[in-house]
Amino acid sequence: MIFRQLQDPESRTYTYILGDVEAKEAVLIDSVSEQTERDFKLLQELGLRLKLILETHVHADHITGAWKLRQQTGANIALSKLSCIDMADQLLDDGETIYIGAIPVKTIATPGHTKSCMSFLFDNKVLTGDTLLIRAAGRCDFQEGSAEQLYDSITNKLFSLPDSTLVYPAHDYRGFTCSTIGEEKRFNQRIGGGKSKEKFIETMNNLNLAYPKKMDVAVPANLRCGSTDTL
Template sequence: MIFRQLFDSVSGTYSYLLASRAGGEALILDPVLEKADRYCQLLRELDLRLVKAVDTHLHADHVTGLGELRDRTQCITIMGEQSKADVVSMRVSDGDKVTIEGLCLDVMYTPGHTDDSYSYLMGDRVFTGDTLLIRGTGRTDFQNGSSRAQYESIFNRLLKLPDETLVFPAHDYKGDTVSTIGEERRYNPRLQVRSVDEYIELMANLKLPNPKMMDVAVPANMHVGLHQEELAKQGLALCARDAIASLGRPDILLVDLRETSERAKHGTISGALHAPYPGIAESLKPGGMLREVAAATGRRVVFFCAFGERSAMAVTAAKNAGLANTAHIEGGLDAWKKIGGPVVHE
């Protein structure tokens, strides 16, 4: 396995690059905007293709690199379903799995620092975001934080993992790089409490100043999504209502870009062809499945995904590949379902 822990000294943020092999798919956790050049350089050096970028929560102390990496690599951006950030093209919930070639991360909802805080468990290690830090815990006094919820997340979820589980947090300010669940249980001063009430009292008396970047980072991190209205202006988008009205038309080919797990959980549109987004480039090449189907049938390819991010990127990719007769459903299946569009479960 390829594993790199990367550090941003300005915000004290750790980002993590994961892959199963050289030449394969890669995933990055908690990227920082200012480090995007470094991430892309490392991807080239290690011969990796970034397919997924994940934020453990909406950060308040730095601007996320999710949008920049999406624009540079066309990767899928991932956050928890509670997140208010518009950059997200895939939203996960507790018990889901985030997969790339050869690797699988189990999704754990661990609120408390914020209401959209998640941890990701991968074999012998857990990426805890700001929920559990090395000899500390994330503050709980803004962004719908809750000391009670954090206590539950730590004591009833994370500390239930085996003692030898490696702990990789999203931040550290003292120079520590890794810990274990067992170490934190024994030596983390904030975990030496006898009850949830004692923990709540401890967290209420920290009296920490707000992060220096908070007023800039939080609004910026909420609004870095693709501007889908630009595709609409170019006639390359269908609003959900028009898409529903076109259902069953013989001149349109609906293409579902979501992963199999998303389709199983949320359903799909009847008659849609399944072509997961990570393989879109191959599918659009001469001889590729989508290109051949479009050429053979003359149908207009209409992409859709969960929220319209992946499908917007697919329209651009198709245009660049010389396949002009495409569009996407603006807002994705989320918009489709909100106005009563029919879905089927396969």
């Protein structure tokens, strides 16, 4: 198995490559439009054919590179069926298993940051998108977000995984690259330490964050899998 974590320096988005060396197949998760050439070159260097482009959710801070990569490689685009994106090739249900070569990747619906958030579990690693961040959790104030749903997604689904499970989020703004479920249960400032749902909802509803700078451009494009042809 090949596993790589890459970052876009502007949006601080983490992009992930998971590949099966023997099958020479790969999946790329949470691509960024400006980084598609970097990602494609790395796949070539690693001898991997891009089979699938996954999105953890419809991002608001960058335009996905999914559309560019599909045109370049022929790979399918997949994300949660709750995104209702008809330009995707696959719309995923909770609890599905996707195979990259012989590597099983399980889908876990984790709504709350947005209604269509999905996490991906494989090989004692979970890619949590913006649902569970390192020592934080994704904001809930747009794209049909819900602090109540987010609390349930994290505590009932992600925190039910073994404590040793490695957590790889879609973003980090403080220099962290990964964590574990056990660490986040103990130290996460928004939901760790047994924080009640009521306290979590109060915290999340009072973050008073500025909207992402690219939101008005990124969301419409990402609802079209990153295509800007008609925007």
